[in-house]
Amino acid sequence: MALLWLDVSAGVAGDMMLAALLDLGVELEPVQAAVDAVLPGAVRLGTEEVGRAGLRARRLRVETLEASAPRRTWADLRRALATAALPEPARDRALRAFERLARAEAVVHGCPVEKVHFHEVGAADSVADVVGVCAALDTLTVERVVAGRLALGSGRLHGEHGDLPVPAPAVLELVRGRPVFAGGEGELATPTGAALLAALTEPGELPDMVIDRVGIGAGTRDVPGRANVVRAVLGTTSASSVSVEDELVIECNVDDLDPRVWPTVLDDLLTAGAKDAWLVPILMKKGRPGHTLTVLCAASAAGALRQRIFALTTTIGVRETRATKRALPRAVITVTVAEVEVRLKVAHDGGRVLNAMPEFDDVVSLAQSRRLPVATVLGEAHAAAAAAGIVTGATWPPSPVP
Structure with missing residues (x-):
């Protein structure tokens, strides 16, 4: 099973995580395309190699092209993500990350989640970080993302609401239930980075794995004596991956x-x-x-x-x-039924398919559009899965079609 482990022992921010994934080998072009689908013409992404406390790392450069930064709400971002031409897994991840952030901000400010304004996090560069990370994970096709113990920082910071303690209140809401420590002076974990961890990762130290590639993403500051980086470690686990x-x-x-x-x-x-x-x-x-x-x-x-x-x-x-x-590890793939893509949830272990089930909402939607019984379309979806070789006992992952 493909697995990604994130070393966040020096802290985490959205740009650091995306830079680490790009350094891992993710191509910049599909990431830029995903960001453009959500915020057309708003930002231009690039990278550069830098040093952090003696370590080589890759830093993300985000050029903001907006003449003025609009104040985006959770409702604004949800609409933009819902209508953007994104791969479905990337869209789902981004929606989860922003929803977790919206709920944390609602708790902190004591307001309904629908009225949350994202302030700095709603800026184009922060939106690009979240959407970029979700698009990058989609290209890696990893089945598990694990993040280690998170450094939060200490001291004070200045935000739109004035002088605030570190960790920021929203960050504390987002990291509930995760192992954390201070790790140093200043803001080491941003709300964007914490939201991505909360929505997309499970907490845990480096799992037993065969390491394939390592990517290193740099933070903005170069702190003497402490490498301000996020490391992304890509590899595979043993045959049994429950x-x-x-x-x-x-x-x-x-x-x-x-x-x-x-x-x-x-x-x-x-x-x-x-x-x-x-x-x-x-x-x-x-x-x-x-x-x-x-x-x-x-x-x-x-x-x-x-x-x-x-x-x-x-x-x-x-x-x-x-x-x-x-x-069990699981994956989502698509099969074609009556020229329409239907998602298929596949549970597998030890290189074999154990269960494959069509996404019921997709089946219902297709049945309604064709004015057919749901049971009929469900049977067609199972037949399409069988035709693609996704049946109980089949080899996983399936061999590519020549």
Whole structure:
């Protein structure tokens, strides 16, 4: 399995992460194309080799072409990403990163997430960093991204709202549940970098792997005695690649909520960062019918999800337990059904396909456009997967078509 490990022991910023991926061998052209798709004509990207405390590194240069910087909101960026001509995995990653950032800013400023203004993070160069990283990861086709212990920094910084402590309040919200340390003076982790880590990576030290390539991305400052860099290590794991993750289970029992509301509650929690959410019918005290709501999430997302549960349901308390999740590696590919691309979720291990399932939303959309039963289109999608050789027991990854 292809795996990327990020060394963020000197801190992280969006430009450092993108520079490390470009130094790893990602071509600049598709990254620039992705940024142009979201912000047409706004920035021009380039790189240069620099030294950081004696280490060679690559620095990202972002030339802003906007005459004046507009104040972009989360809603503005969401619309731009939704309509941009981006590969779907890159779009999904960018949406997750900006949503995590918006929710963190909403907590910090005490306002609804839809009213969050991104200030410095909404500037063209920061948007380019996020979109560029997501596009770069798409070209690498890695199946896991792991990031080590993060240096946050210390002291004070000056932002749009004035003098602020380091780590910045939004950064602290974004890194909940991750191993961190101070690591030095100044702002070492920016909100953009922290949002990318929170949305796209799992925490962990360097995994057992066969290293293929290493990329080094430089920060703006050259700090004496400390290499201000992010390192990206690309490699492969052993044949059995089941991931082991520490998760949090949040539960509550509810017997006084209109049952028609539950589907919207589950959808909201999944949008807010839950890895899974479900209901179990139960019989409560005095013979009352009720439900147990269960949410599975990363520890870093627990605070926001806990708040959503209290806001969306009538519960007055939740219980939380740690859980170990063992998950098969998975990939998303597309097959063609009636000249339309349908995503296929593939679970695999040890070089073999274990399960392949069409994305149900894609199937429903295609069935509606063709005015056919969903079951008919679902069968066609399974047939298309079989024709492409993506069936249980088949070799993974599949051989390229000559």
